């Protein structure tokens with residue numbers, strides 16, 4: 001498979017005249033699993049905003065799933081799981097089933113009505129995520145780990161070609177976090193869904209992702225984990241200890 005899931009060329013972006021991303025270029029093949037790392041304020045979330053067209057670049061070109069952004073319309077082919085659970089309203093009046101069904105709306109034209117295919121897609125996704133037994137529960141009453149699983153199911157219910165996640169595990173305990181990572185890994189392998197995952201958890205991402213994008217306003221490193229682990233240049237940048245931490249695989 002060599003279709004490009006994402007292509008970024010000479011991208012510059014920022015806020016109110018100050019540049020945050022400087023001359024960024026990289027491309028992601030379909031089926032890759034890319035961990036996006038870097039220090040606080042290095043532009044990781046800004047990169048995600050650009051990919052999702054929540055922020056316009058000041059210059060450069062971005063193509064998503066083979067289409068230049070200006071003409072991209074297939075939003076249902078992208079699943080998005082935003083940062084953290086701390087902004088989640090615990091009183092949101094919806095059941096697990098309803099939250100996941102909402103994910104089907106992006107693929108529909110008006111009038112937006114749910115049909116048998118939608119019910120089938122929701123059932124199948126719940127089964128895959130192991131959450132069928134809580135389909136009638138209110139989303140706000142679930143534990144953080146289960147709630148994040150439900151929101152992941154909503155992001156996956158259209159079988160997206162690209163799944164974008166911004167620090168999805170920050171509110172999870174270590175055990176729940178590990179099982180969440182395993183789920184994403186299986187999904188990437190079995191469904192060939194391209195994954196972009198922003199995280200500070202470099203020790204864990206090194207176990208699962210195929211590629212690493214290390215940003216510090218510029219691209220410090222982009223390539224496969226094997227290249228990263230064998231790069232003496234990167235030993236100089238991260239120090240031997242830091243590089244080994246990221247390189248710790250199964």
Ligand SMILES: Nc1ncnc2c1ncn2[C@@H]1O[C@H](COP(=O)(O)OP(=O)(O)OP(=O)(O)O)[C@@H](O)[C@H]1O
Pocket residue numbers: 015016020038039040041042043044045046047
């Ligand atoms: N809406 C905004 N308006 C102005 N400046 C912003 C805005 N969002 C982010 N910034 C600034 O852009 C820079 C990059 O922020 P960004 O959130 O992309 O970094 P990050 O790598 O995701 O950081 P973190 O690891 O802390 O989440 C920071 O200096 C931040 O203060």
